[in-house]
Amino acid sequence: MSFDFFYVYFPIADVTLNVFAIVFIGLLTGCVSGLFGVGGGFIVVPFLSFFGVPTSVAIATSVNQMTAGSLSSVLTYSRMKRVDYVLSAALIFGGLLGIFIGHFIILYLQSTGYFELVITLSFVILLTIISTSSAIDAFKIIKNKQPVERQLGKFAKIMLALPMQMTSNSYQTKISVIPIAILGMIGGIFVITLGVGGGFLMIPALLYVFHLQEKLVAGTVQAQMFITSIISTFLHSLEFDSIDILLSAFLITGTVIGARLGAIMGSKMDANRYRLLLAGMFVIICFSMFKSLLTEPKEKYQVYEVMR
């Protein structure tokens, strides 16, 4: 029996890959998202890169997968009335600005040749931060320590008192759009440049810095990610020609199944107790990415055929 059938040539990524491996990455991503609520970009982009998919295609494909993931989350949270649409609109406004800025960052990095280096280093730094915070959370949970209640800091108070005030479901008083939009902007830059949602930054910031009601945080951020990922998909497709729809289809198939599995697993066990495993996985990904920067490449030159 020939196993060639399981290998598919992905014309835009220009690689031949085993479809089961791609579906598995999607499955893992969906499962992790369902269990821990962590976005899939931190798994999808490094794994696809390890398989030889060009970094730009891996990022664009991750963005497209994010659209599916965030939409399913928004639907769920919206049904439970756990989305603050006014706050989301402010985050989206910032997100669109972030995409605009991120788009120029990509163009600059691609023209200087530092695109892969900066992306890999950014992943190494972010994964180090996330795995450390996940490990700290896990130890706290193991020791049955309750999270410390934090007061609204001076910085947050100043930021929320800036001009362009608005009211939203999450806050009793008026707050400024500016800090929320800045947060959304950073999230937008992450979406288009790294293919990660930025939830790892926006959720703690909204929760601990701006004291948003906990039950509204995830849904509000997911709504922003849904819109920014759609706009980023457009840009990646039109400007950078880097979305592989076929790769995306296999990945999303795995993610849909994985999200269902993750949700079932989450309803039967306390996922927080397994946060250490998540931290361990991120450490391995981080180490592998860093190692790829230190190891001398087999071929010092990469040659691509281009249109003039």
Add this chain to the structure above:
Amino acid sequence: MIKVFKISLMLLIIVLAPGANAFFSAEVSDKTITVSQDSKSFQSVFVTGAMNEGAYLVAKVLGPQKNYKIMEKVHKLGMWASARPIFAYDRYSFYRLYSTHTLYTIAPLDELSKFGLTATSFFKSLNNDKSTVVLNDYMAKRGLYNQKIGDIEFVGEHFYKFEIPITQYMTEGEYIIDIYSFGEDHKFIDHQEIYFSILKTSKWQKFKELSISHPLVYAILTILLAVLAGLIAGVLRNGAKQH
């Protein structure tokens, strides 16, 4: 059948005109080679023809001219990073020589060089900048610039053939097979150009074509796929929560 008839006719002319100058004909086995990127099977193009007795043949195969972006990995601050890309424009994507005899027995190398029929002359014709050196090395490693001269085999007294293996690295486009004939006096007599094209296909090639020809439609299709999957995932997720 037509091909056999054409070659037979050529052979008849050659045999009936023995006093004439060295004369040859050439045919390519396939004008268009469709290479499936989903399969690892190899194909070849065969060039066959008839030639007058005492003629020497040298063939040059040139691939379509393409533009290349070259990224060099440099060691900076202990890390391997890509440097600023270098672009090389209008470079031949394939170069290979074939001959009936050892080159220097066919004609003086200077004479052959005039027609680009020595590897040295081909590489000399390129700019000797960094991009060329890197590109030549890249092409040589993939067998695209082959410095080893392939054999033109004799089949009987008047027929000849040679094989051009099609590899996965060969690019799409029109390839030129330029065949030169030389007489027993080592003087150039005639040349003939024949062509074949490589067309790369895959089951999913249509998506790439769509992304280039209608990027907006492609983008909308990609988003629709994700939205549809998101809706399904949402339904499944809510089902799991109720479960």
